[in-house]
Amino acid sequence: MIPFVPSAVISEFQYADTADVVDTNPVTIAAARVGARNCLMAIQVTNTDIAVGTVVQILDGSTVIGNIFVGPFVAAAPGDAFAQATFPKPLKCSDNTALRFQCVTTSAQVRISAQGFTATS
Numbered sequence: 001m002i003p004f005v006p007s008a009v010i011s012e013f014q015y016a017d018t019a020d021v022v023d024t025n026p027v028t029i030a031a032a033r034v035g036a037r038n039c040l041m042a043i044q045v046t047n048t049d050i051a052v053g054t055v056v057q058i059l060d061g062s063t064v065i066g067n068i069f070v071g072p073f074v075a076a077a078p079g080d081a082f083a084q085a086t087f088p089k090p091l092k093c094s095d096n097t098a099l100r101f102q103c104v105t106t107s108a109q110v111r112i113s114a115q116g117f118t119a120t121s
Contacts, residue, residue: 039090054108
């Protein structure tokens with residue numbers, strides 16, 4: 001498979017939640033742009049829920065293009081409440097489609113940070 005090579009990087013993005021995401025509604029990381037696609041290079045997820053772990057889905061609009069699991073927050077073992085992924089070959093969205101994420105578990109409480117770029121297609 002030939003790796004995605006953007007013809008021109010339009011902008012970089014860094015996204016970080018400022019409050020817990022506590023439901024399964026999609027949250028936009030990078031908005032859609034006409035004639036461009038969003039590319040995710042890295043994501044970090046923290047779970048503040050003390051009882052529930054969850055899968056966080058990475059979305060190309062409404063299509064799942066990646067998943068990352070984060071366990072519940074346990075004060076005695078806080079390492080399980082954090083997950084991260086780096087993508088040497090960026091996860092790419094379709095043209096003019098928002099990059100989003102959502103939790104699979106309604107009661108999870110997560111915060112994410114994400115880094116990537118928007119490029120012409």
